[in-house]
Amino acid sequence: MNLFADIRVLVIDSLAALTAEGVLPEGLDFANVAVEPPRDPLHGDMATNAAMVLAKPAKAKPRDIAEKLAAQLATDPRIETVDVAGPGFINLRLVQGVWSGLVETVLSTENYGRSTMGAGKKINVEYVSANPTGPMHVGHTRGAVFGDALASLLDFAGFDVTREYYINDGGAQVDVLARSAFERYREANGLNPEIAEGMYPGDYLKPVGEALKAKYGERLLNTPEEQWIDEVREFATDEMMKMIRADLASLGVTMDNFFSEKSLYGTGLIEAALKELDDKGLIYEGVLEPPKGKTPEDWEPREQTLFKSTAHGDDVDRPVKKSDGSWTYFAPDIAYHYDKVKRGYDGIIDVFGADHGGYVKRMKAAVSALSDGKVDCDIKLIQLVKLFKNGEPFKMSKRAGTFVTLRDVVEQAGKDVTRFIMLTRKNDAPLDFDFDKVLEQSKDNPVFYVQYAHARVCSVLRKAAEQGVTLSDTPKFDDPAEIAVARKLADFPRQVEIAAKGHEPHRIAFYLYELASDFHALWNKGNENEALRFLQDDADLSAAKIALPRAVAVVISAGLGILGVTPAEEMR
RNA sequence: GCACCCAUAGCUCAGCUGGAUAGAGCGUCGCCCUCCGAAGGCGAAGGCCUCAGGUUCGAAUCCUGAUGGGUGCGCCA
Numbered sequence: 088m089n090l091f092a093d094i095r096v097l098v099i100d101s102l103a104a105l106t107a108e109g110v111l112p113e114g115l116d117f118a119n120v121a122v123e124p125p126r127d128p129l130h131g132d133m134a135t136n137a138a139m140v141l142a143k144p145a146k147a148k149p150r151d152i153a154e155k156l157a158a159q160l161a162t163d164p165r166i167e168t169v170d171v172a173g174p175g176f177i178n179l180r181l182v183q184g185v186w187s188g189l190v191e192t193v194l195s196t197e198n199y200g201r202s203t204m205g206a207g208k209k210i211n212v213e214y215v216s217a218n219p220t221g222p223m224h225v226g227h228t229r230g231a232v233f234g235d236a237l238a239s240l241l242d243f244a245g246f247d248v249t250r251e252y253y254i255n256d257g258g259a260q261v262d263v264l265a266r267s268a269f270e271r272y273r274e275a276n277g278l279n280p281e282i283a284e285g286m287y288p289g290d291y292l293k294p295v296g297e298a299l300k301a302k303y304g305e306r307l308l309n310t311p312e313e314q315w316i317d318e319v320r321e322f323a324t325d326e327m328m329k330m331i332r333a334d335l336a337s338l339g340v341t342m343d344n345f346f347s348e349k350s351l352y353g354t355g356l357i358e359a360a361l362k363e364l365d366d367k368g369l370i371y372e373g374v375l376e377p378p379k380g381k382t383p384e385d386w387e388p389r390e391q392t393l394f395k396s397t398a399h400g401d402d403v404d405r406p407v408k409k410s411d412g413s414w415t416y417f418a419p420d421i422a423y424h425y426d427k428v429k430r431g432y433d434g435i436i437d438v439f440g441a442d443h444g445g446y447v448k449r450m451k452a453a454v455s456a457l458s459d460g461k462v463d464c465d466i467k468l469i470q471l472v473k474l475f476k477n478g479e480p481f482k483m484s485k486r487a488g489t490f491v492t493l494r495d496v497v498e499q500a501g502k503d504v505t506r507f508i509m510l511t512r513k514n515d516a517p518l519d520f521d522f523d524k525v526l527e528q529s530k531d532n533p534v535f536y537v538q539y540a541h542a543r544v545c546s547v548l549r550k551a552a553e554q555g556v557t558l559s560d561t562p563k564f565d566d567p568a569e570i571a572v573a574r575k576l577a578d579f580p581r582q583v584e585i586a587a588k589g590h591e592p593h594r595i596a597f598y599l600y601e602l603a604s605d606f607h608a609l610w611n612k613g614n615e616n617e618a619l620r621f622l623q624d625d626a627d628l629s630a631a632k633i634a635l636p637r638a639v640a641v642v643i644s645a646g647l648g649i650l651g652v653t654p655a656e657e658m659r
Numbered sequence: 660g661c662a663c664c665c666a667u668a669g670c671u672c673a674g675c676u677g678g679a680u681a682g683a684g685c686g687u688c689g690c691c692c693u694c695c696g697a698a699g700g701c702g703a704a705g706g707c708c709u710c711a712g713g714u715u716c717g718a719a720u721c722c723u724g725a726u727g728g729g730u731g732c733g734c735c736a
Contacts, residue, residue: 119677126679136678142716149716173679174716218736258736348736378732380660391733402662402732409734416736444663445731468664470729512672515664517729519671528698531671531684539698547695578675585675597673600683611700614692622695658698 088192088199089580091133094165094179095122098135101159110155111145124578131170131178132574138175149175186573187562193576193638194560200579200645204587205246211427212238214438215335215342216253219327220264221289223334223493226440229518230469231493232509232651234438235340236592237467239649244587249432250343256324257348257419263287264327265320269307271296272319276305295326337497338505339651346426351419360425360457361394361407361418369395369456375403394421399452420446421453428458436590437466441515444468465590467514475521500525503652507534510596510650528658533600537643538655540603543610544640545656547621551633556626562634566619568609569635575602579642583649592650599646606639 098120105111120141125134138153145152153171160179161169167180193199214234217227235250242248255261267287270280275296282288299307299322307315328345335341351357364370373393377386392408394417407418427435435454439446447466454464474481474491481491496505499522508525511533512518528535551558564570579598586594613620621632644654 121675121678123675123678126681130679134679139678139716176679255736260736375733378661381732383733386733389733393733406733411734413734415734420736441664442730447663468730470664516672517665530699533684535698536684539696543696543699550695582675589676593673594675597683598675600673604683607699608701610695611691611697614694614697614700617694620695658696 088189088196089202089584090185090189090577091122091124091581094133094181095120095135097160097163097165098122098137098156101156102137102141104159105155111141111147111152115141115144117141124574125176125178128571128574130172130176131168131180133179133181135177135179136175138171138177142175153177183565183570186570186577187564189573189577190562190634190638191560193641194634198645199641200243200583202244202580202584202587204244204584205241207245207247208433209249209431210241210246210434210436211249211251211430211432212241212436212438213251213253214238215331215340216255217331218255218260219324219331220260220287221327222291223331225472225474225491225493225496225520226469228338228493228496228505229472229509230438230440231335231338231340232506233467233469233514233592235338236506236510236595236650237436237438237590239651240583240587240592240595241590243645243649244583246434246587250341252342252345253423254324254328254345254347254349257352258416261320261324262316264323265316266312268292268295268299268323268326269315269319272299272303273308275300276308278308291330292323295323298322298326334493337494337502339502346423348419348423351422351426356426357414357418357422360422363425364394364421364453364456367456369398370407371395373404375406394449394453394456396449396452396456399455401448401452405449417449420450421457424450424454424464425457428454428462432462435462435464437464439466439468441468441470467590469514470512470517472509472518472520475519475524477523478521481522496520503538503655504534506651507537507596507647510593513591513593533596534652535658536607537599537603537647539658540606541640541643541647541654542657543606544636544643547633547636550622551629554622554626554629556622556629556633558633558637559627559630560634561631562638563628563631564635566612566616568612568619572602572605572609572635572639575605576638576642579646595646595649599643599650602639602642602646606636 099117102111102117106113106115120135120137122133122135125131137156138149141152142149150171153175157169157171157177160166165181165185167182170178172178212234215227215231217223238248238250263286267282270282271292274280299319361370371393372390374388374390389410391406391410393404394407396405397403405417406415407421409415424435437450450466451464454462504525508520509518524532525534530536582594582598586592609619621636623629623632647654
């Protein structure tokens with residue numbers, strides 16, 4: 088159920104009726120007609136821009152259309168009053184029964200807010216994709232939370248979602264990992280490890296060294312690299328992925344699919360992807376111009392195999408082969424996305440760190456070329472997280488050992504707090520994360536504020552149970568403060584659709600904050616006005632009054648569910 | 660040099676893809692507990708939406724340019 092959508096249908100039907108009467112010309116496009124909450128609640132419960140949008144194509148004055156449409160709308164039993172205001176807005180006030188009906192729906196249907204907007208379309212959301220060379224750090228954390236919440240949001244909006252992780256296990260960095268692990272293996276065998284510059288020095292590889300010793304004993308010690316590197320690499324990356332999966336699990340993130348970059352090599356998949364592009368005339372041998380204004384010292388013109396990404400919106404064509412003939416990192420990326428296209432996704436979403444902004448155009452170009460523009464590819468860039476401790480910037484340094492991992496953050500702040508805070512900012516805005524502030528129990532901490540609202544409802548329900556109140560789904564309320572809360576509940580399905588359409592899960596976090604705010608306001612009105620308290624002397628009246636806060640809890644719970652946050656029963 | 664992202668109250672940020680008098684928290688000032696959780700609530704003050712043009716009934720939002728900040732730019736993934 089979506090009240091705004093219902094009323095929009097009413098508006099469209101009314102416009103159709105006016106068209107049939109000859110008031111409006113035939114063939115008008117109603118696509119831009121919107122029904123939204125008015126900016127000022129004093130204007131009414133809902134407003135439509137229909138008259139203004141249609142004025143030009145209908146060659147009529149907005150006010151004239153508005154008057155006619157208003158008269159038509161007024162005949163509907165759900166409409167209490169209709170006003171024409173400003174340049175041609177139509178403000179609607181709904182009868183009370185609509186609001187109590189809404190609350191009843193929230194309580195009696197299992198999945199209020201779920202949308203069929205996605206129509207079962209297949210969407211692949213790729214996120215995290217951290218290199219399997221070490222533990223995940225704070226930067227990965229935000230991407231993980233964002234991608235996971237976005238996936239849940241799309242699922243909630245009716246898409247068929249796949250959560251996917253691309254394992255970068257095909258490049259030079261996993262060879263470095265293997266060599267680093269081998270040194271720890273030597274260490275485990277009582278030798279001095281030689282961790283050279285550029286290798287991974289972290290202690291997290293020591294257990295890997297021990298495990299290698301347990302598996303191979305001393306057998307690999309005096310053998311040349313060619314003989315051990317494949318096995319050690321595979322062993323080490325497996326161990327790293329175990330660690331990363333555990334890190335993700337601590338955040339509540341579970342993937343549907345892990346896709347290995349390595350699986351693209353030696354299997355003909357890269358070649359097949361490039362042949363696909365070649366068949367479209369998008370592969371050629373050529374020489375790139377040096378970037379203007381910043382020519383590298385060692386620049387020399389070289390002929391390379393290039394992808395004509397400029398044909399699909401990129402700024403320059405991109406190399407897919409190095410001068411020695413081996414693939415660039417971009418080649419397997421193309422193959423990977425070709426694989427996604429072939430798996431039949433209607434939409435592909437990649438979640439990257441902001442430092443990968445330079446790859447957006449070429450990736451989109453690749454998907455566009457490989458799918459003939461049929462698959463929508465959206466790339467979300469995640470900005471940095473700035474860490475604070477007590478308001479002071481928290482400097483990170485691998486060398487000083489103050490390198491903050493995902494695990495550190497989750498252990499200190501908790502899964503729920505971490506997730507919620509990471510979603511209180513747009514993905515393309517930097518985020519401040521203060522270890523002390525996020526745990527503060529006050530209204531300037533949005534996590535607490537929303538959880539507190541939910542806990543208050545639970546508290547009421549506990550009290551009601553003590554008093555032997557039998558719950559009822561039939562509400563009873565009519566105060567403006569109560570209707571304000573109901574109005575906010577009505578907005579939930581709409582916010583879900585807006586957020587899903589824009590791939591913007593942060594909207595859900597802000598929505599929940601607003602809902603909590605309206606609820607806290609209502610709660611406090613009960614201090615002065617006993618009629619607004621949820622628990623009354625009469626048990627039946629209590630049951631009817633408790634319906635509204637219960638509906639609030641249902642929606643908070645559903646919204647937090649999208650964000651991957653567990654609602655709190657009580658605050659401690 | 661080029662590309663992408665950003666610029667909104669003193670601070671941190673929203674602003675529902677072009678709508679009405681631009682919102683919230685913090686901070687400042689003033690109120691509200693004998694009462695379901697005051698860990699809350701109500702109110703006041705605070706704005707040339709970086710600047711200059713353009714598009715139209717209407718712009719914080721779209722287009723162009725400028726300024727300031729961030730990121731990236733062929734054998735690193």
